Amino acid sequence: AERTPDGFVFDVKAFSLLTGHPTRPALMPRGWPADARDPRILDEVWARFTAGIAPLRRAGRLGAVLFQFPPWFRPGARAETFLEQTARRTRGWPVSVEFRHPAWWRGEQAEATRALLARHRMAAVAVDMAQTLPASVPPVAPVTSPGLSVVRFHGRSAHWGTGSKEERFRHCYDEDELREWLPRLEALSGRVDALHVLFNNCCGDAAVRAAEAMTRLLGRTAKQAQGTGTGTA
Incomplete structure (x- = not known):
């Protein structure tokens, strides 16, 4: 917070145990097992994560x-209960x-998903990824919170879910691929207080280059909109 300019904000990914991902025991406090079913362990992990992001919140x-x-x-009663518990833990x-x-x-x-997230005032994350795979998440961009909308660009590698981590995220976006999202981003920006566009094609400098290209495209769109009197993106 001290080293970044005014207005710079951080999006922090929740610790793996808090989302049901496999967690290495070496990352756990006090050498405890990574067992989310144990209330004591889960409470401790939540407490440490909360303390970890406290400086950014302050x-x-x-x-x-x-x-x-x-x-x-997957969608279902268990997942909805988990989301409700998460909403209670993250209130505010x-x-x-x-x-x-x-x-x-x-x-x-x-x-139903849109309504569920809206009920908990959680922002839905829109995803860009290859659309030719069984696990492909559709490129939908619903608004579920008036304060925030998030879009994450994961790259369009055909190795998603099968290859190494480097293979999954090795993709360099071209301007045509980024331009596909401009109408969605413009629509989102008019409905929320803040829009975060994040690039996760983190192999080499691909994410930085894609972010620079998207910034240029959005700037160009904003200037065009100002010139025609239709507002800005």
Whole structure:
């Protein structure tokens, strides 16, 4: 917070145990096992995570806490209970939620998912990824919180879910691929207080280059909109 300029905010990903991901024992406090079923362990992890982000909250620099749920986190009663518990634990925080199971945003379930997140005032995370895979999350961009909307660009590698981590995230966006999202981003920006566009194609400098290209495209769109009197993105 001290080293970054005014207005700079941080989006922090929730610790793996808090989202149901496998967690290495070496990362656990006091050498405890990574067992989310034990209330004592879960309470301790929540306490430490809360303390860890406290300096950002006090400085007004916490953009959002991202709860990215694993592919096996499917729609259903258990998942809804888990989200409700998470909402209680994070009351007062800016929270965004990314589902990796595509069923959350397909067909009739999409509206139920939107309503569920809106009820907990959690921002839905829109995802860009390859759309040719069984695990592909649809590129939908619903608004579920008036304060925030988040879009994450993961790259369009065909190795998603099968290759190494480097293979999954090795993708360099071209301007045509980024331009596809401009109408969605413009629509989102008019409906929320803040819009975060994040690049997760983190292989080499691909994410930085994509962010620079998107910044240019959005700047160009804003100037065009000002020139025609239709508002700015």
